[in-house]
Amino acid sequence: QVQLQESGPGLVMPSETLSLTCTVSGGSVRSDTHYWTWIRRPPGKGLEWIGDIHYTGIINYNPSLKSRATISVDTSKNHFSLELSSVTAADTAVYYCGSQTHLGFHDWGRGTLLTVSS
Amino acid sequence: QTVVTQEPFLSVSPGGTVTLTCGLSSGAVSASSYPSWYQQTPGQPPRTLIYSTNTRSSGVPDRFFGSVLGNKAALTITGAQTDDECDYYCILHLGSGLWVFGGGTRLTVL
Numbered sequence: 001q002v003q004l005q006e007s008g009p010g011l012v013m014p015s016e017t018l019s020l021t022c023t024v025s026g027g028s029v030r031s032d033t034h035y036w037t038w039i040r041r042p043p044g045k046g047l048e049w050i051g052d053i054h055y056t057g058i059i060n061y062n063p064s065l066k067s068r069a070t071i072s073v074d075t076s077k078n079h080f081s082l083e084l085s086s087v088t089a090a091d092t093a094v095y096y097c098g099s100q101t102h103l104g105f106h107d108w109g110r111g112t113l114l115t116v117s118s
Numbered sequence: 119q120t121v122v123t124q125e126p127f128l129s130v131s132p133g134g135t136v137t138l139t140c141g142l143s144s145g146a147v148s149a150s151s152y153p154s155w156y157q158q159t160p161g162q163p164p165r166t167l168i169y170s171t172n173t174r175s176s177g178v179p180d181r182f183f184g185s186v187l188g189n190k191a192a193l194t195i196t197g198a199q200t201d202d203e204c205d206y207y208c209i210l211h212l213g214s215g216l217w218v219f220g221g222g223t224r225l226t227v228l
Contacts, residue, residue, distance in 0.1 A: 001176065039164075039219075046222040047156070047164065047207050052215070060215030096163055104154035104169030105209065111163050 002027035004097050004109035011115050018087050018114055022097030023079045030055045035100040036080045038071060040093040041111075048093075052100055053080055087116045120144055122210050124220035130198040130227055138223050139190040140208030146189035151210040153191030155184060159204040167206075168193060195225075203227040 008020040022036065029036060037052035051061040053071045061069050065084070073080040084091060094111040121143035130136035140153055147153055149171050156164040166175040168184035171191065183194045191210070195202055208220045 041158075046205075047158070047209075047219045049209065049217045049219055052217075058215075060217075063216070098164075102152070103173070104152050104166070105156075105164075106166055106169070106175065108163040108166070 001107050002099050004099065004107060006095060006097050006109045006112040008095065008112045008114055010113065011117060012087055012091075013118055014088055014116055015086055017083055017085045018091065018116075020082045020095055020097075020112065020114070021079050022081070022109060023077075024099075025078075027099070028075075029073050029078050029080060030075050033101050035060075036071075036073065037098045037100045037105060038082045038095065039098065040095045042090070042093040050082065050084075050095075089116050092116045120212055120218065122208065122218045122220040124206075124208060124223045126221065127224050127226070130195070130202075130225065132198055132200065132227055134198050135194065135196045136198060136225065137187070138193045138195075138206055138208075138225070139187070140192070140210065140220050141190040142210070147186060147191045147210060149186065151191070151212070153184065153186070154209050155182075155191075155193045156207045156209070157202075157204055158207065164207065198227050200227050 003025045005023045012018045035052040035054050038050040053059045068085045070083040096111045097109045099107045123141045155168040158164045172184040181196050185192050206223045
């Protein structure tokens with residue numbers, strides 16, 4: 001099992017870009033078998049898959065967010081990141097990062113609450 | 119757009135058995151959908167219960183069983199405990215790297 005820890009600003013102004021980072025420990029993002037994923041849970045709603053990345057540069061996005069989301073990986077820092085542009089109140093959620101193989105999702109961070117508000 | 123369907127609410131008696139299902143708005147769920155199941159209690163991250171249809175994640179008791187029943191994925195919980203009362207989510211792989219969560223099932227144990 002790897003450990004994952006999200007970090008982010010907590011509060012973002014509407015129309016700005018949110019940036020979150022997930023630091024991986026107990027394993028390397030340079031894993032051939034693992035993808036690294038982001039999901040979120042808005043208040044009162046269910047889980048939503050945002051997208052995932054492999055260290056070789058393969059990236060997949062939820063089509064509903066693809067135009068605004070950018071996922072990247074930094075192998076030197078052993079972390080991966082999510083940027084979401086033009087945020088609105090609908091992007092307020094707890095954001096989780098996780099580890100994934102082709103079989104499914106495995107380990108999760110504890111989550112970070114991101115609020116979009118002026 | 120394909121929707122992943124789950125029962126919004128289910129209940130089970132303590133010690134009883136309940137089956138949660140995960141379907142597709144169009145088409146059948148199969149092993150190639152790699153159905154997975156997650157448990158989430160308020161304020162906590164998701165806990166992976168089952169992945170790839172029926173593989174239990176480390177530490178998950180064998181009271182939780184994953185399968186494909188008919189054209190849906192299923193999570194069967196036996197010997198239900200009060201701690202099992204929470205939200206359950208399935209996720210399916212729809213191809214081309216796309217994963218979609220179901221809307222979740224709120225399970226009540228009473």
